[in-house]
Amino acid sequence: MRGNVVDLAVAVVIGAAFTNIVNSVVKGLINPLVGAIGTKDLDHYSSCLKDPCVVNADGSVKSGVPIMWGSVAGATLSFVITAAVVYFLMVLPMAKYLARQEARRKEREGTHEVIEVTELAVLKEIRDTLIAQRTAGHDMR
Template identity: 35%
Template sequence: MFKGFKKFVMRGNVVDLAVAFVMGAAFVAVVNSLVNDLLTPLIAAIFGKQDFSALSFTIHHSLFRYGAFINAVISFILIAATLYFFVVAPLNAYNDRKRRKAGLPQAEEPLTEVELLTQMRDLMRTPPPRV
């Protein structure tokens, strides 16, 4: 019973996933600090308002806090842009440079559904090779 559990836990992808989860959790603090401590004040300096959470309106004694929603949307956009420009784009450039150095072909764009289905149809039309 424990032998199977040990084999499962020591499998490479489980350990990799655990490490990625811990690194991701640590990275969240860095990205949140970048957004909250640097980018949001920069936007406040440009547009004059940093916190929209006080914005609200009332309809029939129901309070709608749309300012908090605006804050969440701005935070999401800033975090997504930060991750893209500081993590995804540099990693893609690094991988492309590594591929060129190794003489491998550049990463191709994925096929659309129509292109993929067309290729499948064409493969099904050709008879299998005779052995």
């Protein structure tokens, strides 16, 4: 039980550190690329529900109802990148490793298939043997 708790704690710490890296990549590389293609970086894309939307320089809303969908897209992109890296660099290799370990364990044990014999099959075999002996005895006379 203690080993699992330690593994979980290590995973949380590494995940938190990795999230910071991914967020930096999104803000430092992807947002400027979107800005180069579009008119502004991803965090500044928004729509207005109630016109006119006026946002002060400090980020507070003066009038209107702005929907900041660009920041949601950036967060979604960060999540997808994080999930993909965790899956391809941690989950998938671990699953392959465990499958190889299981195959080696089965190979070492020499997996012999046990043939399950039912009572009916044994009785049929005895009957066939007795019939074969009886017919062999009649042929000799």
